[in-house]
Amino acid sequence: MKSAREIMNPDPITVGPEATVREMAGMMVENRIRCLPVVDEEGRLLGVVDEEDLVHQDARVHFPTFIHFLESYLFLPSSLRRFEKELRQAVGSRARDLMEEDYASVSPLASVEEVATLMLERDLEYVLVLEEGNLVGVITRGDILRAIAEG
DSSP: OOBHHHHSBSSOOOBOTTOBHHHHHHHHHHHTOSEEEEEOTTOBEEEEEEHHHHHGGGSOOOOOOEEEETTEEEEOHHHHHHHHHHHHHHHOOBHHHHOBSOOOEEOTTOBHHHHHHHHHHTTOSEEEEEETTEEEEEEEHHHHHHHHHHO
């Protein structure tokens, strides 16, 4: 059975934390990619910016849901987190402002079956491959399909 290392793109296009929204959008369009890992000078992964993060630049921000109770307004925690994320994405101008720090990752030794299962269970379009905290590759749904087609 193939491993993540065998099917991953070992040379993913990355950006630094100071990359602008315009630069990232241009890179995604030009290279036909859906995510940009954000790395520091040493190559350590800081987060990831994907298409959805950039699309929020032009989207309407939804204000948090609240309940009026005993002359007070109680904001629902989940709607506050969503509001904070949407606001950050709407006003962010750099990769450091937009990047998600909660990303799915696997070891280079993970099996294709493990990667595919993770992608299906979490409805992911890509998974980052990390080795000792460093980005060593990216696996997309297309990579999984190629592995299936090749047998």
